[in-house]
Amino acid sequence: MADAGVQTATAADLSEIVRIHRETWRLAYAELLPPEVLDALDTDDAWSHAVRSSAVLKATEGEWTVGFVVASKAPEDEVARADGALPEDAETTALVSVLVEPRWGRRGHGTRLLAEAVKRLHETGATRGIAWVPEADxxxxxxxxxxxWTGDGTVRTLDAGGRPLREIRVSGPLEVRLGD
Structure with a gap:
């Protein structure tokens, strides 16, 4: 394997992150999401702020960007229990989302991305992570x-262009050990 690494994404990486997001979702979620929802991923507006705020890390292998992670403090509505109550650790809970292009999968990129995100999240005082995952993924x-990380019992159903998309919230410690 060529040199693999993780770096902070910059504005110059924006188009590649959008491409990875769009192409990976089109491949992985074609059965879950209607085409018009997948086509809406073509805009980079949603990613501009995240990249500028340094909340996005990119994985590379050789000269290729192969994946990314978005990691930051979890908004209250994302960490709240199903009844709306906030857990005691709401202030130290991080929301993460890892995405690696399938053709680059099973090479450790996702784990490296999350390990670096965890390191940075610890520096901000984060103690626990959550992620939303389509139930069928x-x-x-x-x-x-x-x-x-395991399902914590919280489920949400999103309107994905008229088709319901059921997601489960997984939660776990901010600990990632890389293999030797």
Whole structure:
């Protein structure tokens, strides 16, 4: 394998992050989301702020950007229990989302991305992480489960262009050990 690494994404990486997001979702979620929802991923507006605020890290292999993670303090509405109450650790809970292009999968990029995000989140005082995963996305659920994150019982259903998309929230410690 060529040199693999993780760096802070910059504005120059924006188009590649948008491409990875769009292409990976089109491949992974074609059965879950209607085409018009997947087509709406073509805009970079949603990513501009995240990249400028340094909340996005990119994974590279050689000269290629192969994935990314978005990690920051979890907004209250994302960390709240189903009844709306906030857990005691709401202020130290981080929201993360890891995405690696399938053709670059199973090479450790996701784990490296999350390990670096965890390191940076610890510096901000974060103690626990959460992520939302489509219930039918077994690959993402398995990724988080291998890291000790499990479903915490919170489920949401999003309107995905008239088609319901059921997501589960996984939660776990901000600890990631890289293999030797």
């Amino acid at each position: 077994k690959a993402s659920r398995n990724f988080y489960e291998r890291l000790g």
